[in-house]
Amino acid sequence: MTIDNLVLDTIRKRRSVRRFRDLQIPDETLRAIVEAGDWAPSACNDQSWHFTLIQDRQLMDRISVASKEALRRSETKWMVDLGNNPDFHVFYRAPTVLIASYRENAVDPHADLCAAVENILLAAWSLGVGSCWVGLARGFLSSPEAPMLLELPQGYKAAYAVALGFPFEATTGNGPARKSAPFHWIKEGKVLREER
Numbered sequence: 001m002t003i004d005n006l007v008l009d010t011i012r013k014r015r016s017v018r019r020f021r022d023l024q025i026p027d028e029t030l031r032a033i034v035e036a037g038d039w040a041p042s043a044c045n046d047q048s049w050h051f052t053l054i055q056d057r058q059l060m061d062r063i064s065v066a067s068k069e070a071l072r073r074s075e076t077k078w079m080v081d082l083g084n085n086p087d088f089h090v091f092y093r094a095p096t097v098l099i100a101s102y103r104e105n106a107v108d109p110h111a112d113l114c115a116a117v118e119n120i121l122l123a124a125w126s127l128g129v130g131s132c133w134v135g136l137a138r139g140f141l142s143s144p145e146a147p148m149l150l151e152l153p154q155g156y157k158a159a160y161a162v163a164l165g166f167p168f169e170a171t172t173g174n175g176p177a178r179k180s181a182p183f184h185w186i187k188e189g190k191v192l193r194e195e196r
Protein backbone atom coordinates (compact mmCIF):
# COMPACT_ATOMS: atom_id res chain seq x y z
CA MET A 1 0.00 0.00 0.00
CA THR A 2 1.37 3.43 -0.91
CA ILE A 3 0.63 6.09 1.70
CA ASP A 4 -0.33 9.39 0.13
CA ASN A 5 -1.02 12.97 1.18
CA LEU A 6 -0.44 16.43 -0.28
CA VAL A 7 3.19 16.68 0.85
CA LEU A 8 4.13 13.20 -0.35
CA ASP A 9 2.31 13.81 -3.63
CA THR A 10 4.31 17.03 -4.19
CA ILE A 11 7.57 15.28 -3.34
CA ARG A 12 6.82 12.41 -5.72
CA LYS A 13 5.58 14.56 -8.60
CA ARG A 14 8.10 17.43 -8.55
CA ARG A 15 10.35 17.28 -11.59
CA SER A 16 13.02 19.65 -12.89
CA VAL A 17 11.58 21.99 -15.50
CA ARG A 18 13.84 23.25 -18.30
CA ARG A 19 11.35 24.96 -20.61
CA PHE A 20 9.36 27.92 -19.36
CA ARG A 21 6.44 30.03 -20.52
CA ASP A 22 7.18 33.65 -21.38
CA LEU A 23 5.18 34.81 -18.36
CA GLN A 24 6.49 36.33 -15.14
CA ILE A 25 5.63 34.79 -11.77
CA PRO A 26 3.53 37.16 -9.58
CA ASP A 27 5.54 38.77 -6.76
CA GLU A 28 3.22 37.34 -4.08
CA THR A 29 3.79 33.81 -5.38
CA LEU A 30 7.56 34.36 -5.30
CA ARG A 31 7.35 35.69 -1.74
CA ALA A 32 5.53 32.51 -0.68
CA ILE A 33 8.18 30.38 -2.43
CA VAL A 34 11.08 32.22 -0.75
CA GLU A 35 9.31 32.05 2.60
CA ALA A 36 9.21 28.25 2.31
CA GLY A 37 13.03 28.42 2.54
CA ASP A 38 12.75 30.15 5.94
CA TRP A 39 11.09 27.06 7.39
CA ALA A 40 13.90 24.67 6.49
CA PRO A 41 15.87 23.07 9.29
CA SER A 42 19.34 24.54 9.87
CA ALA A 43 22.23 23.66 12.17
CA CYS A 44 21.67 25.42 15.54
CA ASN A 45 18.73 27.15 13.85
CA ASP A 46 21.32 29.41 12.22
CA GLN A 47 19.14 30.16 9.15
CA SER A 48 22.35 31.00 7.34
CA TRP A 49 20.89 31.45 3.85
CA HIS A 50 20.31 34.52 1.76
CA PHE A 51 18.26 34.62 -1.45
CA THR A 52 18.49 36.97 -4.41
CA LEU A 53 15.66 37.05 -6.94
CA ILE A 54 16.84 38.15 -10.37
CA GLN A 55 14.36 39.39 -12.96
CA ASP A 56 16.86 41.16 -15.18
CA ARG A 57 17.49 39.53 -18.53
CA GLN A 58 20.87 41.24 -19.05
CA LEU A 59 22.19 40.07 -15.69
CA MET A 60 20.93 36.49 -16.21
CA ASP A 61 22.57 36.37 -19.64
CA ARG A 62 25.80 37.77 -18.22
CA ILE A 63 25.89 35.06 -15.53
CA SER A 64 25.09 32.38 -18.11
CA VAL A 65 27.93 33.55 -20.38
CA ALA A 66 30.40 33.67 -17.45
CA SER A 67 29.26 30.24 -16.23
CA LYS A 68 29.76 28.76 -19.69
CA GLU A 69 33.24 30.25 -19.83
CA ALA A 70 33.99 28.43 -16.59
CA LEU A 71 32.51 25.20 -17.99
CA ARG A 72 34.86 25.42 -20.96
CA ARG A 73 37.81 25.42 -18.55
CA SER A 74 36.60 22.16 -16.99
CA GLU A 75 38.43 18.85 -17.43
CA THR A 76 35.12 17.03 -17.94
CA LYS A 77 34.12 16.62 -21.56
CA TRP A 78 30.34 16.96 -21.18
CA MET A 79 30.86 20.20 -19.27
CA VAL A 80 33.17 21.57 -21.96
CA ASP A 81 30.58 20.55 -24.59
CA LEU A 82 27.82 22.41 -22.71
CA GLY A 83 30.08 25.45 -22.42
CA ASN A 84 30.56 25.38 -26.18
CA ASN A 85 26.88 24.82 -27.02
CA PRO A 86 25.46 28.12 -28.36
CA ASP A 87 21.87 26.99 -27.58
CA PHE A 88 22.60 26.25 -23.93
CA HIS A 89 21.59 28.85 -21.37
CA VAL A 90 22.41 27.80 -17.80
CA PHE A 91 19.03 29.18 -16.61
CA TYR A 92 17.03 27.88 -19.59
CA ARG A 93 15.83 31.47 -20.16
CA ALA A 94 13.57 31.26 -17.11
CA PRO A 95 11.77 34.51 -16.21
CA THR A 96 13.10 34.48 -12.62
CA VAL A 97 16.37 33.18 -11.24
CA LEU A 98 16.88 32.71 -7.53
CA ILE A 99 20.47 32.77 -6.28
CA ALA A 100 21.00 30.84 -3.05
CA SER A 101 23.85 32.18 -0.92
CA TYR A 102 25.21 31.16 2.47
CA ARG A 103 26.82 32.98 5.39
CA GLU A 104 30.45 31.89 5.43
CA ASN A 105 30.84 31.66 9.21
CA ALA A 106 27.70 29.55 9.78
CA VAL A 107 27.86 26.19 11.58
CA ASP A 108 26.98 24.06 8.52
CA PRO A 109 26.17 26.51 5.73
CA HIS A 110 25.97 24.05 2.81
CA ALA A 111 23.61 21.69 4.61
CA ASP A 112 21.41 24.65 5.65
CA LEU A 113 21.34 25.97 2.12
CA CYS A 114 20.45 22.65 0.49
CA ALA A 115 17.60 22.11 2.97
CA ALA A 116 16.22 25.56 2.16
CA VAL A 117 16.59 25.09 -1.60
CA GLU A 118 14.67 21.81 -1.50
CA ASN A 119 11.85 23.53 0.43
CA ILE A 120 11.81 26.16 -2.30
CA LEU A 121 11.57 23.62 -5.13
CA LEU A 122 8.70 21.81 -3.42
CA ALA A 123 6.84 25.02 -2.56
CA ALA A 124 7.21 26.21 -6.15
CA TRP A 125 5.86 22.94 -7.53
CA SER A 126 2.91 23.03 -5.13
CA LEU A 127 2.01 26.48 -6.54
CA GLY A 128 2.27 25.41 -10.18
CA VAL A 129 5.71 27.00 -10.66
CA GLY A 130 8.41 24.92 -12.34
CA SER A 131 11.98 24.98 -11.14
CA CYS A 132 15.41 23.67 -11.92
CA TRP A 133 18.21 23.58 -9.36
CA VAL A 134 21.25 24.88 -11.27
CA GLY A 135 24.69 23.85 -10.08
CA LEU A 136 26.32 24.62 -13.41
CA ALA A 137 26.44 28.33 -12.56
CA ARG A 138 28.84 27.54 -9.73
CA GLY A 139 31.94 28.45 -11.77
CA PHE A 140 30.71 32.02 -11.83
CA LEU A 141 28.87 32.12 -8.49
CA SER A 142 32.01 31.13 -6.59
CA SER A 143 34.17 33.70 -8.39
CA PRO A 144 35.46 36.79 -6.52
CA GLU A 145 33.31 39.16 -8.59
CA ALA A 146 30.00 37.40 -7.87
CA PRO A 147 29.17 38.86 -4.41
CA MET A 148 29.55 42.42 -5.70
CA LEU A 149 27.62 41.84 -8.94
CA LEU A 150 24.82 40.19 -6.96
CA GLU A 151 24.90 42.89 -4.27
CA LEU A 152 25.23 40.26 -1.53
CA PRO A 153 25.43 41.32 2.11
CA GLN A 154 28.92 41.24 3.65
CA GLY A 155 30.11 37.74 4.59
CA TYR A 156 27.87 35.82 2.18
CA LYS A 157 28.84 33.67 -0.80
CA ALA A 158 26.64 32.46 -3.64
CA ALA A 159 26.49 28.70 -4.23
CA TYR A 160 23.48 27.65 -6.29
CA ALA A 161 20.86 29.04 -8.60
CA VAL A 162 17.27 27.97 -9.16
CA ALA A 163 15.55 28.72 -12.46
CA LEU A 164 11.87 29.49 -11.82
CA GLY A 165 8.90 29.93 -14.15
CA PHE A 166 5.63 28.47 -15.30
CA PRO A 167 6.31 25.20 -17.15
CA PHE A 168 6.03 25.46 -20.94
CA GLU A 169 4.26 22.13 -21.17
CA ALA A 170 2.06 20.39 -18.63
CA THR A 171 4.34 18.03 -16.75
CA THR A 172 3.30 14.46 -16.25
CA GLY A 173 5.31 13.97 -13.08
CA ASN A 174 7.51 11.55 -14.99
CA GLY A 175 11.22 12.15 -14.90
CA PRO A 176 14.48 10.35 -14.41
CA ALA A 177 13.75 7.00 -12.78
CA ARG A 178 14.40 6.52 -9.09
CA LYS A 179 16.34 3.53 -7.86
CA SER A 180 14.16 2.48 -4.88
CA ALA A 181 17.40 1.59 -3.13
CA PRO A 182 17.17 -1.28 -0.66
CA PHE A 183 17.51 -0.21 2.94
CA HIS A 184 17.90 -1.90 6.26
CA TRP A 185 16.49 -1.51 9.74
CA ILE A 186 18.26 -2.12 13.00
CA LYS A 187 15.40 -3.08 15.30
CA GLU A 188 16.26 -4.00 18.87
CA GLY A 189 19.47 -5.76 17.93
CA LYS A 190 18.09 -7.42 14.78
CA VAL A 191 19.15 -6.36 11.28
CA LEU A 192 16.32 -6.61 8.75
CA ARG A 193 17.09 -5.99 5.08
CA GLU A 194 14.29 -4.72 2.90
CA GLU A 195 14.32 -5.26 -0.85
CA ARG A 196 12.10 -2.84 -2.77
Ligand SMILES: Cc1cc2nc3c(=O)[nH]c(=O)nc-3n(C[C@H](O)[C@H](O)[C@H](O)COP(=O)(O)O)c2cc1C
Pocket residue numbers: 014015016017018132133134135136137175176
Ligand atom coordinates in the same frame (compact mmCIF):
# COMPACT_ATOMS: atom_id res chain seq x y z
C1 LIG B 1 23.11 20.10 -6.60
C2 LIG B 1 22.31 20.00 -7.87
C3 LIG B 1 22.76 20.64 -9.03
C4 LIG B 1 22.02 20.56 -10.21
N1 LIG B 1 22.46 21.25 -11.29
C5 LIG B 1 21.74 21.23 -12.44
C6 LIG B 1 22.12 22.06 -13.53
O1 LIG B 1 23.08 22.80 -13.48
N2 LIG B 1 21.37 22.00 -14.66
C7 LIG B 1 20.25 21.20 -14.75
O2 LIG B 1 19.61 21.20 -15.80
N3 LIG B 1 19.84 20.42 -13.71
C8 LIG B 1 20.55 20.43 -12.54
N4 LIG B 1 20.12 19.71 -11.45
C9 LIG B 1 18.87 18.94 -11.55
C10 LIG B 1 19.11 17.42 -11.67
O3 LIG B 1 19.60 17.12 -12.95
C11 LIG B 1 17.76 16.70 -11.42
O4 LIG B 1 17.27 17.04 -10.14
C12 LIG B 1 17.90 15.17 -11.50
O5 LIG B 1 18.24 14.77 -12.82
C13 LIG B 1 16.59 14.46 -11.12
O6 LIG B 1 15.53 14.92 -11.93
P1 LIG B 1 14.21 15.59 -11.32
O7 LIG B 1 14.63 16.84 -10.57
O8 LIG B 1 13.33 15.91 -12.50
O9 LIG B 1 13.58 14.60 -10.40
C14 LIG B 1 20.83 19.78 -10.26
C15 LIG B 1 20.38 19.16 -9.09
C16 LIG B 1 21.09 19.27 -7.91
C17 LIG B 1 20.56 18.62 -6.65
